[in-house]
Amino acid sequence: MTLEIRAYRDEDRDAVVGLWTACHLVVPWNDPDADIALCRSKPNAALLVGTEDGRVVATVMVGHDGHRGWLYYLATDPAWRGLGHGRRVVEAAESRLAAEGMPKVHLLIRETNTTVAAFYERLGYARSPVTMMQKWLKNPS
Numbered sequence: 001m002t003l004e005i006r007a008y009r010d011e012d013r014d015a016v017v018g019l020w021t022a023c024h025l026v027v028p029w030n031d032p033d034a035d036i037a038l039c040r041s042k043p044n045a046a047l048l049v050g051t052e053d054g055r056v057v058a059t060v061m062v063g064h065d066g067h068r069g070w071l072y073y074l075a076t077d078p079a080w081r082g083l084g085h086g087r088r089v090v091e092a093a094e095s096r097l098a099a100e101g102m103p104k105v106h107l108l109i110r111e112t113n114t115t116v117a118a119f120y121e122r123l124g125y126a127r128s129p130v131t132m133m134q135k136w137l138k139n140p141s
Contacts, residue, residue: 002052003050003051003052003057003058003083003084003085003088003089004050004051004052005048005049005050005051005058005088005089005092006048006049006051007046007047007048007049008036008040008046008047008048008049008059009049012049012056013033013036015055015056016032016036016047016049016056016059017032017033019056019057019058019059019075019077020032020059020073020075022075022077022078023075023076023077023078025073025075028140029140035061035072035073039061039063042063044063044064044065044066044100045061045062045063045064046061046062046063046096047059047060047061047062047073048060048061048062048089048092048093048096050076050085050088050089052080052085056077057076057077057080057085058075058076058077058080058085058086058088058089059073059074059075059089060072060073060074060075060089060090060092060093061073062093062096062097064097064100064102067102068102068103068104068105068106069093069094069097069100069102069104069105069106070105070106070107071090071093071105071106071107072107072108074086074089074090074107074116076089086119087123090123093105106128107120107125108132
């Protein structure tokens with residue numbers, strides 16, 4: 001079987017949200033439908049899906065702020081892990097960013113998600129000595 005990577009389609013919604021839920025990416029303050037809609041409304045962002053025989057088994061949301069690229073919602077179906085699908089969708093996102101002239105890519109990982117940190121380190125990502133700060137511009141509830 002071969003992983004096909006393509007842009008998100010409306011009919012992917014249930015499979016994508018189900019995958020994100022199975023991968024513990026859906027949290028109360030991140031509405032997946034709102035996140036998908038916002039991503040799709042921006043010309044500098046895309047939601048990529050990886051499919052095997054038409055089934056969504058991997059995703060990555062990719063975008064840039066005009067200065068640096070960002071990755072979000074990387075997910076691989078737990079039943080399909082270890083086959084290189086996560087690596088392939090990350091490479092597709094990186095290629096998209098490079099084609100758009102982005103010199104660097106960033107991502108955020110929850111401190112407790114050590115497995116994902118190790119995955120990214122195997123792909124050549126390094127921890128950055130920065131402090132991330134945030135401010136809600138919209139009530140997260």
